[in-house]
Structure formats: structure tokens, C-alpha cells
Amino acid sequence: MIKFFEKNKFLKKVQDFRSFLVLTILLILSVAIIHIHNNYKDTQIKSLKNLSQNTYLQKTISSIFSNLNPRFEKINYRVNAGDSFEKILIEINLNLNEKKKVLNFISDEKIKFNIIENQKIVFEIDNLNGKKIKKITIPINKKKDLIISSNNNNSLQYKELVKELRLVKTYKENYIRNSLYKSAIEKKIDPNVIIQFAQMYGFEVDFQRDIKKNDSFQIVYEEFKNDENKTIDYGNILYANLILSGKSLELYYFNSEKEKINDHFEANGQSIKKTLMKTPINGARLSSSYGMRKHPILGYNKMHQGTDFAAPMGTPIMASGSGRVLKAGWCGGGGNCVKIKHNTTYSTVYAHMSKFARGIKKGVRVSQGQIIGYVGSTGMSTGPHLHYEVIQNGKKINSQTLKLPSGKKLKGKSREEFEITRIKTDVLKSELINKLN
Numbered sequence: 001m002i003k004f005f006e007k008n009k010f011l012k013k014v015q016d017f018r019s020f021l022v023l024t025i026l027l028i029l030s031v032a033i034i035h036i037h038n039n040y041k042d043t044q045i046k047s048l049k050n051l052s053q054n055t056y057l058q059k060t061i062s063s064i065f066s067n068l069n070p071r072f073e074k075i076n077y078r079v080n081a082g083d084s085f086e087k088i089l090i091e092i093n094l095n096l097n098e099k100k101k102v103l104n105f106i107s108d109e110k111i112k113f114n115i116i117e118n119q120k121i122v123f124e125i126d127n128l129n130g131k132k133i134k135k136i137t138i139p140i141n142k143k144k145d146l147i148i149s150s151n152n153n154n155s156l157q158y159k160e161l162v163k164e165l166r167l168v169k170t171y172k173e174n175y176i177r178n179s180l181y182k183s184a185i186e187k188k189i190d191p192n193v194i195i196q197f198a199q200m201y202g203f204e205v206d207f208q209r210d211i212k213k214n215d216s217f218q219i220v221y222e223e224f225k226n227d228e229n230k231t232i233d234y235g236n237i238l239y240a241n242l243i244l245s246g247k248s249l250e251l252y253y254f255n256s257e258k259e260k261i262n263d264h265f266e267a268n269g270q271s272i273k274k275t276l277m278k279t280p281i282n283g284a285r286l287s288s289s290y291g292m293r294k295h296p297i298l299g300y301n302k303m304h305q306g307t308d309f310a311a312p313m314g315t316p317i318m319a320s321g322s323g324r325v326l327k328a329g330w331c332g333g334g335g336n337c338v339k340i341k342h343n344t345t346y347s348t349v350y351a352h353m354s355k356f357a358r359g360i361k362k363g364v365r366v367s368q369g370q371i372i373g374y375v376g377s378t379g380m381s382t383g384p385h386l387h388y389e390v391i392q393n394g395k396k397i398n399s400q401t402l403k404l405p406s407g408k409k410l411k412g413k414s415r416e417e418f419e420i421t422r423i424k425t426d427v428l429k430s431e432l433i434n435k436l437n
Ligand SMILES: [Zn+2]
Pocket: 288, 304, 306, 307, 308, 386, 387, 388
């Protein structure tokens, strides 16, 4: 019994000693590891510090410092060809559970979005208890982001967020050498702005024939830029000036919610808009005027009861005045045609279209300058052109010699408000020009 006891005591001593030994070895090992690690960290930092004073390297160093133990991490992921959202989640090293949670959330909530090559998806990650999604920002389009984020009780939620855009006012000017379009492109003006500019003058100026050597233009317009300073969208043309043969044709943008006005006016408050446009198309050439002519297909002399404008296939055609669409369909010899009733006196017809603009159908209201269709050669036609007719009190008339009543002139309160806008715009223009010099 005693022997047994003593043996037991001896064994216990050995066991105690063994535990002590293991503990000591562990202690020595951890001290050594910490020492080596610190040493390594020090030499790494020292060698990096010694490399250069270059700011890029300094940035790298600071990011290494902050990455030594970051709780929050931001990953800007640029989408590669063939990426799926799941693949991206694996790529950013999300663990299986977190990945599953995100994917399930997306399918449960039926969230739809596209992953497009080169698009930037931003992941904000919390590393406190393993990688956890704090926020994912996925661009839906130029103006909207999809945000998936984690709330306090660790469940996911989502919303669409309109991106914050900065409004910038831009001044450009140039001589018009070959065409307005080319001279504007030369100054890096967006085609949408050029078209808007041309439409503003469409009632007064034939850009094909009225432009001469040394003619020039000035323009002040609004651009919306994102946080990367990229232009995302365009606003209004605040000021436009077309200087033809030394004569200025200035137009000011005037928006008054109170007076329900949103349009461009000449300096004297006169709207440049006439009841109908002479040329409801830009960049076209008048190819056949109103009157007697030998019909190009029928071959005999026939009254041409409209005006033909030759233009490339697909050139947009505008409503020459505001009104209601009476017809948008097949007109036999006229091919695809649109007929618009403007008021009790005037209607207009546009024929041979290749296609109608989206939403253009019988009964729809259109505004002056709105695109209603595109140049084609449908029906009885020998090549792409627009056949344009003006009907006055039920009778077809020559649109090119028609004396059109002009648009309204601002009076009273709205005129006073316009004067303030005009002065502000002139000041803005001068400031922008000064900035250029
Ligand atoms: Zn014709």
C-alpha cells in the first residue's frame, strides 16, 4: 500500500516537472518568436524608411503601417472580364459564411444589378471577428449606386443612392471653320450640348448656308461632375452667342418657377421660338423646294407640296412646333410619317422616316424641337430625305416663304425677373472668361 503510494507520489513529481518543462519551453519559444517578429518588423520598417523620401513610397509605408493591424479595410475592386459577383466575393477573401450571407440576402431580396467589366465595386470590411461586410457600393448607372450594408444587429440591408454630383459652369468659344459641330468638338464640347445649341438657333439660322468665314460662337453651359471629376451629365445652356458676319445673336436661359417659364430669350426678352421651325432638322440640305417639279419616281410634272431636305439616314427629325400627334404610321407614298396638329391654324407632316422616335404615337403631346423620328427612305422615295409639309387651315403651303408669328416677349414681373437673370449671366460669363486668361 505504502509502496504504491510512494510510487504514485514519485509519478506525480515527474508529471509536475514535465508540465514545468513544457511551460518553460513554451515561454522561451514565445519570447523568441516575439523578438524575431519585432526584429523583422523593425528592419522592414527601417529598410522602407531608408528607401526614399518619395511621397509615393511614404504613402506605401503609411499604408503598410495601417495594414499591420487594421480593423476596417476598404477594397476598391475593379471588375475583370468574366467576373461574377460570387467570384468577386471569393477574390476578396470573404469567408464562406459571410459570402453565403451576402448571396442569400441578394437572392432573398430579389436585388438585381449587373456586373460590368472595369466597373469599380467598393467593399468596406470589418475585421474584428473575421472578415465581415460593413458596406458594398455597386454602381447601377452613372447617377445611382446600390448600397448593401450591415446594420447594428449584423443583418444586411440595401438601398439605392443617388450619387452626389457637383455642378460646374463651363465657358467655351471658337471660330466656326467647317461646321458648327466640328468647331465645337475641337473645343471638347459634348455632342449633346452642340445639338442643344443648334436647336436653340434652329428657328433663325440655317447652319448649312448662313455660316461664313470668321463667324464664331460663345457658350456657357452646366456640367455635372462626380467625385472623380468626370462629367456625368449636362444641364442647361445658360448663355449662347452666335456671331454671324459680326452680328451677335445672344440667348439667355431663363427659368422662373413662379412665372412657369423655362426657355431661352434674346437680351430684349423676346423668345427666339417661332410657332413653327423653318427647318425641323439639323445639318440637312434643302434638296427640293415647294412648287412644280418633275417627280423623281413618277417621271411626270407634279406639284411638290412640301419641302425636301436631303440628310444622312438616321438624322433626327424634330417637331417644328409644339402640338399633338395626329398620326404616326404608314402613309403609303410618304412611307413612315408623322402628322402634328399645332393649333387651329397649323399642322405639319414629316415623311419617309426610317423609324419613329420612342414614345411617338397618335395622341401624344410633343414640344417644339423634340425628336419625333429619323430620316429614312421609306415609301415613294429615291434616297434618304425628309419631306416636310406645312398645312395652314387645311391647305398645303410653302414653309420656306411662310411669315411665321414669333414667340412671346417677356413683360411685367417676368421681364423684371429676366433682367436680373440676364445681368447675373453676363457677370458669370465675364468671370469665366477672366479665369481663362
Ligand atoms: Zn417631298
